[in-house]
Amino acid sequence: MAKEMMKGNEAVAEAAIRAGVQAYFGYPITPQTELLEWMSRRMPEEGRAFVQAESELAAINMVYGAACTGRRVMSSSSSPGVSLMLEGISYMAGTEVPAVIVDVMRGGPGLGNIQPSQSDYNQIVHGGGHGDYHPIVLAPCSVQESIDLTVLAFDLAEKYRSIVIILSDGSIGQMMEPAELPPMMPLKTSFPEWAVDGAAGRERRFLSSIYMDAPAEEVANMRLLNRWAKIRENEIRYKEYYLDDAEYAIVGFGSAGRVALSAVRQAREMGIKVGLLRPISLNPFPVDAIEALGKRVKGILVVEMNTGQMLDDVLLATRGKVPVEFYGRTGGVIPFPDEVVSAVQRLAAGPIVTTGHPRDRWMKFMSFLN
Amino acid sequence: MPPKGRIEVNEDLCKGCELCVMNCPQEVIALNMERMTKRGYHPAELAKPGCTGCGICATMCPEAAITVYREVIQKPA
Amino acid sequence: MTVPELDSEQVAVYQRPDALSDTNTHYCPGCTHGVAHRLIAEVVDEMGLRERMIGVASVGCSVFAYNYFDFDFVQSPHGRAPAMATGIKRVLPDRIVLTYQGDGDLASIGMAEVVHAAARGENITCIFINNTNYGMTGGQMAPTTLPGQKTTSSPNGRDVEVNGYPIRTAELLSKLDGASYVVRRSLHDPKNIRLAKKAIRTAFEVQKRGLGFSMVELLSICPTNWGMTPRQAIQWLEEKMIPFYALGDYKVNPSVADIKI
Numbered sequence A: 001m002a003k004e005m006m007k008g009n010e011a012v013a014e015a016a017i018r019a020g021v022q023a024y025f026g027y028p029i030t031p032q033t034e035l036l037e038w039m040s041r042r043m044p045e046e047g048r049a050f051v052q053a054e055s056e057l058a059a060i061n062m063v064y065g066a067a068c069t070g071r072r073v074m075s076s077s078s079s080p081g082v083s084l085m086l087e088g089i090s091y092m093a094g095t096e097v098p099a100v101i102v103d104v105m106r107g108g109p110g111l112g113n114i115q116p117s118q119s120d121y122n123q124i125v126h127g128g129g130h131g132d133y134h135p136i137v138l139a140p141c142s143v144q145e146s147i148d149l150t151v152l153a154f155d156l157a158e159k160y161r162s163i164v165i166i167l168s169d170g171s172i173g174q175m176m177e178p179a180e181l182p183p184m185m186p187l188k189t190s191f192p193e194w195a196v197d198g199a200a201g202r203e204r205r206f207l208s209s210i211y212m213d214a215p216a217e218e219v220a221n222m223r224l225l226n227r228w229a230k231i232r233e234n235e236i237r238y239k240e241y242y243l244d245d246a247e248y249a250i251v252g253f254g255s256a257g258r259v260a261l262s263a264v265r266q267a268r269e270m271g272i273k274v275g276l277l278r279p280i281s282l283n284p285f286p287v288d289a290i291e292a293l294g295k296r297v298k299g300i301l302v303v304e305m306n307t308g309q310m311l312d313d314v315l316l317a318t319r320g321k322v323p324v325e326f327y328g329r330t331g332g333v334i335p336f337p338d339e340v341v342s343a344v345q346r347l348a349a350g351p352i353v354t355t356g357h358p359r360d361r362w363m364k365f366m367s368f369l370n
Numbered sequence B: 001m002p003p004k005g006r007i008e009v010n011e012d013l014c015k016g017c018e019l020c021v022m023n024c025p026q027e028v029i030a031l032n033m034e035r036m037t038k039r040g041y042h043p044a045e046l047a048k049p050g051c052t053g054c055g056i057c058a059t060m061c062p063e064a065a066i067t068v069y070r071e072v073i074q075k076p077a
Numbered sequence C: 001m002t003v004p005e006l007d008s009e010q011v012a013v014y015q016r017p018d019a020l021s022d023t024n025t026h027y028c029p030g031c032t033h034g035v036a037h038r039l040i041a042e043v044v045d046e047m048g049l050r051e052r053m054i055g056v057a058s059v060g061c062s063v064f065a066y067n068y069f070d071f072d073f074v075q076s077p078h079g080r081a082p083a084m085a086t087g088i089k090r091v092l093p094d095r096i097v098l099t100y101q102g103d104g105d106l107a108s109i110g111m112a113e114v115v116h117a118a119a120r121g122e123n124i125t126c127i128f129i130n131n132t133n134y135g136m137t138g139g140q141m142a143p144t145t146l147p148g149q150k151t152t153s154s155p156n157g158r159d160v161e162v163n164g165y166p167i168r169t170a171e172l173l174s175k176l177d178g179a180s181y182v183v184r185r186s187l188h189d190p191k192n193i194r195l196a197k198k199a200i201r202t203a204f205e206v207q208k209r210g211l212g213f214s215m216v217e218l219l220s221i222c223p224t225n226w227g228m229t230p231r232q233a234i235q236w237l238e239e240k241m242i243p244f245y246a247l248g249d250y251k252v253n254p255s256v257a258d259i260k261i
């Protein structure tokens, strides 16, 4: 299939349809709404279920219900809406039913604004919902990658009976880029042995997240954790750019990773040997790759569109073995490549600092905002 | 002659709530205060003759613990 | 036993319904949650729906309802059962989907979900247990608690000036165009229990024929949290609840009227 110009949100929607999503439930919120609107037109065309729910609370629980039948289902929202979904996401994790959720992040906290942001990183990657569970989190940086990760998300969700969250943002969701969609896949015709779809000719089944007996809940949580260990073994994804001879490295995901790549190219032209590691799976996080990177380079710059949320994970991965600095813009502000180049220059110019927290140094640098 | 009936109370299920007792039109059910079920309740039982097999006790029972039998009236030849 | 066995030929005229599993319930003695369960199971048996049923249990004393029925079940977050049911029904439209919810669940935290399911004409059935309090958490005030009624969180009686007024859910939902069948019944005596069963049967028929949303509100007792014996609780329901929550049919879509049971 040839490449065509597509908007990020719509590309995700169409990719999900081609991946065989059988039901979509959502609620309007900028900058995600095009996804819902696309689904409202295309799902009925395909004879599949679409409901504009009364809230994100309802939407996620419609997803939960449909997911219990073993069919492919999804929802999408943006930050405040995803906050509302977290109870349902936790229930689904506890019930071990697969589903795909898209979070097109915007500036926050609170109602914030509708500009692109990455400030849901902690909420999404480090749980968000209550209880011991780990969602798979995938972060695209382009329209094409949004498509590819959407298809992958459905496969991973089913393979691991897991929640998969596509962590996009307002920039990727709204941008138009040439991209190629996958061919239409046939709908599933066989369903897992746990699916609740009417006890025709079999024993009845039920699905719940309840384990009244604490030891039984512990067993269930360990089962989830063991599954998570497998996911960590097999599903780490990241991309490296210009790292072969790099003396410095940037770590950034999604839109920030995209800006960082432009910055890397500019800095290379200026003679600074810098590369980029762009985590694609934020959960599981490419800990080993970043630890190894830390041993190869003289310094790492973490670039994010928040106040340094993934930064903490990079610090954990590098274990203080390499100087780490941070550069971020927050509240819906997108950093320019120039700003990132300057941050790289400051890192390369030294002096190497190993005391204090990189976020504190960045705060000092950003004091012009006060 | 009213029809003759009989009930059986599943004592694994009965919780001695008396909803059957208070609704039996023939007033023939009572809790057996001398016995306790495994779960610690005094079970309901048919205490007197006169059950008609009307099924009202079973309609009331929250535990679906009651089976109701009624005699088959033989039609005259 | 003092009563002699019958010597003539006998038939069982009432047996525990097949659609109930062989499990002891955790309900308190006399709790009419059990009656509601039994009626649902009897209707499922009579209509031969066991293989098509999917139940959605809610959060409340009936949270373990999935253990008590011998058909497929899921368990929902507090108040969200109509949303889960919507998700199920939209992908499996030929299944009969049932939510089973208490009054805290349906009429407080989950009011939005049930109102919108009804407004959409979602082809599901909600069985709504109104026992005027939050049973599971120990008898706190619910949206259905009567004016003046004492609960553990309205210790001096519900003061409508402070706590507002109870919600008459059946009346409320009956105003929605998508609702096809909305009725209130009671579980306090044999006659009303029979009427309740008929209503559940009608609701399932409504769903089977694709006529849209149905809800059966069932006045129910909670002897434990009311601090009464089951006998007293039945009397309290009759004397206090029924005058406030009038029994009756609040919405019967004309196309439902010809369902004969």
Ligand SMILES: Cc1ncc(C[n+]2csc(CCOP(=O)(O)OP(=O)(O)O)c2C)c(N)n1
Residues within 6 Å of the ligand: C059, C060, C061, C062, C078, C101, C102, C103, C104, C105, C106, C129, C131, C133, C134, C135, C136, C137, C142
């Ligand atoms: C989000 C959430 N909030 C609160 C609770 C605690 N909770 C459990 S059951 C319940 C009340 C249920 O009452 P009701 O729906 O009236 O059912 P009943 O127990 O009376 O049958 C509450 C508040 C919960 N489980 N989840």
Ligand code: SF4
Residues within 6 Å of the ligand: B009, B013, B014, B015, B016, B017, B018, B019, B020, B021, B043, B044, B060, B061, B062, B063, B064, B065, B066, C030
């Ligand atoms: S109604 Fe049922 S549970 Fe209650 S006493 Fe009678 S048989 Fe036992």
Ligand code: SF4
Residues within 6 Å of the ligand: B005, B006, B007, B023, B024, B025, B026, B027, B028, B029, B050, B051, B052, B053, B054, B055, B056, B057, B058, B068
């Ligand atoms: S069947 Fe009727 S008469 Fe017999 S015990 Fe039950 S209620 Fe009483």
Ligand code: SF4
Residues within 6 Å of the ligand: C026, C027, C028, C031, C032, C033, C061, C131, C135, C136, C221, C222, C223, C224, C225
């Ligand atoms: S607390 Fe009330 S509602 Fe809950 S099982 Fe006991 S009697 Fe029934």
